[in-house]
Amino acid sequence: MSPADGEFPVKRRAGIPLRALIPNAVTVLALCFGLTGVRFGIAGDWEKAVASIIVAGVLDGIDGRIARLLKGATRFGAELDSLSDVTAFGVAPALIVYLWSLQYMPGVGWVIALAHAVTCALRLARFNAQIDSAPQPHKRAGYLTGIPAPVGAALTFSPMFLSFWLEPTILQDLTVRYTLVSVIVIVVSFLMASSLPTYSWGSLRLRASWRLPALVGVGLFAGALFSAPWMTLTIMSIAYAASVPFAVRSYRRLKQREAVAAEPPAAS
Numbered sequence: 001m002s003p004a005d006g007e008f009p010v011k012r013r014a015g016i017p018l019r020a021l022i023p024n025a026v027t028v029l030a031l032c033f034g035l036t037g038v039r040f041g042i043a044g045d046w047e048k049a050v051a052s053i054i055v056a057g058v059l060d061g062i063d064g065r066i067a068r069l070l071k072g073a074t075r076f077g078a079e080l081d082s083l084s085d086v087t088a089f090g091v092a093p094a095l096i097v098y099l100w101s102l103q104y105m106p107g108v109g110w111v112i113a114l115a116h117a118v119t120c121a122l123r124l125a126r127f128n129a130q131i132d133s134a135p136q137p138h139k140r141a142g143y144l145t146g147i148p149a150p151v152g153a154a155l156t157f158s159p160m161f162l163s164f165w166l167e168p169t170i171l172q173d174l175t176v177r178y179t180l181v182s183v184i185v186i187v188v189s190f191l192m193a194s195s196l197p198t199y200s201w202g203s204l205r206l207r208a209s210w211r212l213p214a215l216v217g218v219g220l221f222a223g224a225l226f227s228a229p230w231m232t233l234t235i236m237s238i239a240y241a242a243s244v245p246f247a248v249r250s251y252r253r254l255k256q257r258e259a260v261a262a263e264p265p266a267a268s
Contacts, residue, residue, distance in 0.1 A: 023067035024077050027084050030059035034088025041096040047164055049096050050157050054233075056088040057150040082124045089149040090120030093156050097181055100160060105178040112182045116156055119189040120149050143197040143251055151240060152192045156185055158237040165230040191244065197251035199243055 037052035063081060067073040094117040102109035123146055147155070159181050163171045171177045191198075206214055224232045 020067075020070075020074055020077070022070060023063045023073070024080055026059050026063040026066060027077065027081050030056040030063065030088055031084040033059065034084070034092040037088075037092050038095050041092075041099045044099075046096075046100060046160060050160055050164075053088065053092060053096070053153055053157070056092075057153065060085060060088070060150055079128070082128055085149045086117075086121045086124050089153040090117045090124075093153040097156055097160070097185065101174070101178040101181045102185075104174045105182060109178060109182070112185050115189040116152070116185050116192075119193040120152060123152075123192045124149060142200060143247065144200045145198075146194050146196060147188070147191045147198050147240075147244070149192065152188050154233070155188045155191075155237055155241060156181075158234060159184060161230045161234040161237065165228075165234055196244065197247055199247045199250075 033052045033056040037049045037056070040046075040049035040052060060081070063077075064073075067077055094113040097116070098110060098113035102113050105112070126145075159171060159177065163169060163177075171180070221232070
């Protein structure tokens with residue numbers, strides 16, 4: 001069409017749409033909170049250090065949902081999210097628990113702290129490598145492979161939750177403190193790097209009759225989290241750790257049912 005007709009071709013404006021920038025900004029904010037936790041840990045302000053990582057975990061939980069809601073999910077955002085996670089939930093918790101307890105452990109305290117950071121990085125690298133991989137049996141069934149990085153950070157912090165809740169406690173003794181922390185960090189590191197199936201939101205199902213009790217439970221949980229946060233987080237950590245064997249058993253039963261259903265019917 002000629003310019004004489006009074007119409008011109010519309011050119012698309014180059015650049016990145018704003019909807020793709022918002023979830024990335026939330027991811028960067030989570031990274032900043034993770035690093036701020038290290039800053040508070042260096043200053044010895046332990047409650048603020050742990051709270052900063054928890055806020056980072058909340059932001060990490062919503063950035064992907066914001067991206068999907070705004071249709072702004074990109075491969076760049078996925079890579080940025082993993083880099084943020086390894087810093088906020090791998091490096092930062094390792095430094096905080098080292099400063100809180102493991103630095104007093106003779107010989108191997110730093111090595112144990114490194115185990116958390118390294119296994120978190122390995123888990124996230126495996127996740128990135130499988131993004132475009134078709135065969136993901138755990139994900140297809142609604143399960144995760146290993147425990148997520150934010151959950152790993154929370155479990156690593158569970159002795160600190162307990163100390164904030166019941167202080168002064170037996171954890172005031174440095175030997176008891178670094179012994180308990182070292183055991184928990186080793187177990188959590190194994191669970192992050194493992195191939196064990198763990199529950200995800202996709203694997204949880206509620207009966208219709210449980211809808212109202214579940215909503216009441218969510219309200220009570222929110223109230224407990226605000227009124228007694230460290231007690232609530234301690235109980236949540238214990239409950240999640242206890243759920244891992246049940247997730248493994250549930251997934252095994254699911255695979256057994258699938259295998260039975262796939263068997264050809266016996267000839268009569």
